[in-house]
Amino acid sequence: MGESFVERPVSTRVRIGRFELNLQTGELGSPDQDEAKLLLPEQPFLILQMLVEHKGKIVSREDIRKRLWPADTIVNFDHSINVAIRNLRKALGDTAESPKYIETLARRGYRLMVETELLISKVGTDSEQAHRAVSLANLADMTGLKVSHYRVLAMIGGGGMGVVYRAEDLKLGRSVALKFLPAEVATDPVALRRFEREAQTASSLNHPNICTIYEIEEHDERPFLAMELLSGKSLNHELENIAHKRMPVSQLLTVAIQICDGLRAAHEKGIIHRDIKPANVFLTLAGPVKILDFGLAKLMEPDADRGREPASSIEPPNSPQPKTSKTDIGLTTSGVRMGTAGYMSPEQVRGERLDARADLFSFGLILYEASTGIRAFSGETAEIIYDAILNTDPPLVRSLNPELPRSLEVVISKAIQKDRALRYQSAARCGTP
Structure with a gap:
């Protein structure tokens, strides 16, 4: 034609x-x-x-x-x-x-x-x-292109670590999502390693509450992920558009259980997410809740070199917590904060080694926000938020929403303890005495 x-x-x-x-x-x-x-x-x-x-x-x-x-x-x-x-x-x-x-x-x-x-x-x-010449640097030019065995149909989202398109898998005849690195960071070795790690990390997880990664491919020297195409909306969008910006208790509990199940599956594989927040929780029209974006996730890997910080991110709950070494394979250096300001754990703010309990703190902050309509920690700048996470305690959730059951208040309060030894020690224990 x-x-x-x-x-x-x-x-x-x-x-x-x-x-x-x-x-x-x-x-x-x-x-x-x-x-x-x-x-x-x-x-x-x-x-x-x-x-x-x-x-x-x-x-x-x-x-x-x-x-x-x-x-x-x-x-x-x-x-x-x-x-x-x-x-x-x-x-x-x-x-x-x-x-x-x-x-x-x-x-x-x-x-x-x-x-x-x-x-x-x-x-x-x-x-x-x-x-004019087609350029992948221009977002609009992607629509209609054939990329590997996919045909790009429309852009559906984007941010600092990826641009996402709806596409058709021409081999299998199914709809998929393609996530590309932005052109200006595609040549950044750190960003590339983080992007590839997301594919490796998430593709190792097969769970109904985690978005499925099909494969990692490359087109014109620009890597992309092919992943499950989801219909629905993020939890962030849901909270912004419901009355009082808080969820009914029954709905909140349904969502919370599924987030917790997804985290448990990841943690049992030796993986922590490190960026759990409402924008990374997706409420599908089909029903299941999906955890998205393992771009900051960190893998547990054996490390025989005792003179170097172990690559493992999942550590025994009572193990010492030294600060991150500059040789850590997690693409961070000591003092570099990875995550989203309002949902970081105290140990993330301090740039310390992380374990599964960092995700559980962030999970508790999601429950806090979804049950009260406000964030536990907020401020005009990231530094103000960091200070609040480290030094202030938010109001109890029932003081903001008296309709909440006391048992839920207990769960949330325990999940967001600043001392991780006082939190739930695993996702499997969430909600237990």
Whole structure:
């Protein structure tokens, strides 16, 4: 079937100095010079949009983090922002040392140094766009592509560690989800190892309450996961859209039991998730609750070298808890926090070695939020949240929702004890005296 070309509105464009940016497609070019248009990768494109929107005012790194990582996942986003800014400057022919387009303001953020002008749309045949080279760096271009034995149908989500598409498995005739690393982190060895670890970790788990990973593949030097396509909504979305942002007790208990079952299965395999939060819990239309995104999960592996920190993350409950070594295979170094600020355990905040009880603390925070409508620990910045996790005790859940049974309050209070020796020692023990 041949390509068809129809007259349609050309996407809204904005002039940025000598460049023009297509705000729909991410194409950047100079109309005054005979040069090919450049398709900006996703993250530089989003940052440039923010700079344009702010019209010369400062865009803070925190603003960028919130736009690019709306779920607040903290996965060394500083590095990704730096890479995205560097790539954006390269596209504009700009430098940090002698900036003409993007100025860096130390410890504050960035601002656009040139005037911008929104250009009037016109109607015409956009054959140039139809004939442009397909680039995986542009999210919209994925739709309709054949990737390995999959046909990409639509983008269904994305964040700092992956962009997810709905696709058709042409071999087996089934619908799947494909998760790609963002182009600007696909060359980051740490991100690649974390991505591959997610595939290895989750594919070893066969449980009805864990999202199934089918395989890991690569297309044009860009790795992707093929996984179970789920219909439904995240627990985070559910809580945002129900009355008082809290669940009825009967529904909460049903969800809690299934999360706990999924965690038990992972922990028994020697795997801790490290990023349990409402956004990573999925309520399917078919009924089962699924734990998502093992991108921060850590594996238990034997390590015969007693002079090196063991790779194991699941340790006996009474074992000493040294801080993470710089040689740890878990892709962290001492003091690096991995997880999501509002759902971290105290030991995660301190950068210590983790065991299964870190997941159980995060699980308790989910129960707290789902039963009361508020987070146990919150604040304007991550540091304020960290301080609360380490040094303050949230109100008892029944003081916020008197309709809750006392037994549930006991379970939640035990799960979120700051001293992990006082928490449930395994998912199998949750709810027991």
